[in-house]
Amino acid sequence: MSETGDEIQARTGGKYVEPGGEFTRDQRYIATRVTADGRDGWPVEPGRYRLAVSRACPWANRLVIVRRLLGLEDAISMAVAGPTHDARSWTFDLDPGGRDPVLGIERLAHAYYKRFPEYDRGITVPAIVDVPSGQVATNDYGQMSLDLSSEWTAYHREGAPELYPERLRDEIDEVNAVVFADVNNGVYRCGFAGTQEAYEAAYHRLFDRLDWLSERLAGQRYLVGDTITEADVRLFTTLARFDPVYHGHFKCNRQKLTEMPVLWAYARDLFQTPGFGDTIDFDHIKRHYYQVHRDINPTGIVPLGPDLSGWLTPHGREALGGRPFGDGTPPPPPPPAERVDPAHTPLR
Template structure:
């Protein structure tokens, strides 16, 4: 999520205009051969994320599923930022213990002095230089799978199976444009016309997903893939934020039987629900988006108890990780770090 340098918390809606996400991220990659100057090296890089952010949530989930916790360290920003940057206010003294920074902005400036685009999470930071390497969130999770394979845990799942790769690319593209980003096009619409168009596209895609998932346990079949990671982070935030705050209110997720069961299935799978903090999620959206919610009031609901109820989707496939295994479950109430 980006910020605007000209307001206290960030301007997100431009009157009369549709929302268009700026996808110009730092394209540098961390690869096995180090062709961009940053080779794969355990212990060298730090993933900076925020539990509030769905784009960062992807990287947190994939890192956990692949067992890279001891290979790539993780720093977590708090849920509320200002126009300048995400901050490390969850850490003692408000300073990241590895990078020594109060603001993620400092890592961006260490790489590109006066960096002018949004200071976004997730970001991979080179610890020796304390400079950001990349914030290209789709590429980050792709490379965690393909470039870091030598360091995956035993039993790590195949998140990008060859047999369905072409179809998966098309599915992920539709999920991104119509759902992941679609909720933002609704929420940040600057006109009734742009909102109506975004709303229609979102719900066309949600209905398509419901139909697709009615006969298969996961988006690509019987096993979890990267496509499921990408959809889950939006569904996990739907009722608590997008339904009301972003006006995506045809139905709640909990009123869509197939998608609600699918989301609960993933939430109850190690590596998914144990990355979610609904308190931080709500605080981020309702406080930071002050042009949408000027009072800054954070709602108390919804009731979260439903996330742990039986989902009944085992009948569609009982090998969510295929030939792999689930990551070890965390103690009850403990979130992935």
């Protein structure tokens, strides 16, 4: 899961807590992009690329949601790795024979080493893999979701929403920057802190930003403008994991999400929107964090709670107005092969 998984394992041999201080994320990603003009050597071409994800990972979850909302399922296929991994790589252990049926590989690492034989950074999801060559094209998750909106427009479904409209990009970028620093990454700064002082600083920074977000969202339905944008996608994937893992496992425990009325209603609103909740696999999420982070949870025991039944309760956010998809339409249900196992989302 981005730096929180394989990158840290590669650097520390499987340890996640930052010894002696503050967790700092390694953000060295493969910067090449898949673009309409192919300027980096990877041109947009339907059927050519495979998006490798894990449903456990919040960074990968963003790509799954954006791909769904834009209707790019037929243009970009998806490989789903299992929820846990070892220090070597994410594995395709959910597939028959433990091998991805399109890429023909057991570990995502093979696609990285196919392009960079001496690759010395994390084998991360999400990643876009070029199927013909078997090489990873990019793993720069922040840019990847923006490129799905701006570079793949020729293959968007009819009625696809504008998730990164030009008129709002500056504001979206500003919101994304503080949400990333204080919330998306902030929960990890709490969970992987190596000292009491580092943990407390991260804890206060996280909840100060959550309070700021509550104030912002008290009077408007979405983070930027009156429709769903990239900013909402990025916040949602952290909120969806807050009570199942971050509250207890990462000690982000001033309040549960369910005890923050505005953010809880906002998260339920998005969860109940097609393309959001239908991508969430709570079983994979919990298994990943509790079974992989053994220096935080040495036993690997996965808790049975929390109660997830509230995700489908009325949220009342319609009263704030807004149009979820703007002039567009909701996405259709996910393809059968990509549907989350109902047993992994007990509220269904």
